[in-house]
Amino acid sequence: MAPHSTLRGSDLLIAVDGGNSKTDVRLVRLDGTEVRRAVGGPFRPQALGVPAAMAVLAGLVRELLAPGDVAGPVRGIAAFLAGADLPEEVETLRTEIEARGWAKEVYVANDTFAVLYAGAGSDRRAGVAVVCGTGINCVAVAPDGRMATYPALGAESGDWGGGGDLGRAALWWAIRAEDGRGPATSLVEAVTSHFGRPRVLDVVLAMHRGEESDRRAAELAPAVFAAAEAGDEVAGLLIDVLGDEIAGMASAAARRLGLEAPAVLIGGSVAAAGHVRLLTRVRERAPGPVTVVTEAPAVGAVRYAAGRWGDAAAREYCDV
CATH class of the missing domain: 3.30.420.40 (ATPase, nucleotide binding domain)
Known part of the structure; x- marks a missing residue:
């Protein structure tokens, strides 16, 4: 029998913000409350290659799971990643993450969406987000779910x-x-x-x-x-x-x-x-009207994950 302290993977989520300056990964419960986090180097598949970028992410996920108290894959992983600009890039990164077996379901999108979700709360399906850090990118989402994006290739x-x-x-x-x-x-x-x-x-x-x-x-x-x-x-x-x-x-x-x-x-x-x-x-x-998002983008990843796969309260808050 598993020890009392063991966490069921089906009760957990992984939220990822993989940016050009750092990668922030969080293990959370279905309501979005944090269990632990790991922060590491940049996620830059466009410059360093997909294997190098995935090595950064894999190292951080291993750090989250290192205590050995998670039984089975987690319910879902929401990964908002730099370099996921074109549909084929999103598909490549999603396939790479799925192959690791970390989660039952995987969602991948550009890291700009994490800023939109971190700043807009329950109204996250409508608005425009611009990320201006090492580089720049922008996304817009209409109330009916239509999206406008940029290639963001430089x-x-x-x-x-x-x-x-x-x-x-x-x-x-x-x-x-x-x-x-x-x-x-x-x-x-x-x-x-x-x-x-x-x-x-x-x-x-x-x-x-x-x-x-x-x-x-x-x-x-x-x-x-x-x-x-x-x-x-x-x-x-x-x-x-x-x-x-x-x-x-x-x-x-x-x-x-x-x-x-x-x-x-x-x-x-x-x-x-x-x-x-x-x-x-x-x-x-x-x-x-302009709002400066001071929450970490990883908070947006957590909100998305909890809204997509979490409990009823989280789903109502995140409007998924």
Whole structure:
């Protein structure tokens, strides 16, 4: 006979937020109450490959199950994942998760939906969500369930925004200021200080030679906001462009569904950091009232899982 402390898998759910910066996995009961959680590295199948991304997720699930007190597969796993942008990518990741046998049922969607569910509560089927963290993406959901999404493949699919693009733009303007092609900007000092090199050119050459990762450019985002707040015109321009991109994605998605004045939920490390100039710009141009989602995206994954497979109270709350 199983010990009294054993948890039945059929009474449990796994909720996953797999993002570009970290992966947050939670084991919860059917009403959404947390049993334990595990947080690890980024989930980046588009850059590192599906096997590497799945290795991150598998390690965290093993950590959740390591106490050995869960009997059998859990009732369901809801995984909201970066890199699940196209239907074939969603199917590949769903198949990979199903093959592990962690859960009786598996649901996979893009991680942007987790922000929508985390911020909208019981009205989560209607609204627009924009995630602006390392990158940028947007989804919209109409009351009748219709959805508007973007390929979110980067520059080639028309995307600009997030810490990565903001940092690369800062580097672009800084090198031009240094060599005289562009206006003076304090971003020169921000770049050289961040990378610990005497010139912006040295930073650029180090990236070209593989001595510096261009992904470190995303780390410049806080410096861009600080420069804008201090009155730097170039930095201020970049913040305004980012605000326009966030509002523009939300507006276009809302138009595609015919939504009028929808709730606009914005999340991600950059958008939710509370920068006044950025939020003011977004609110001035967004298609509806803007709410900054401060709940972790994994909370949205929990709400979805509890609403899809949970008890009656959770289903009523999550409107599934």
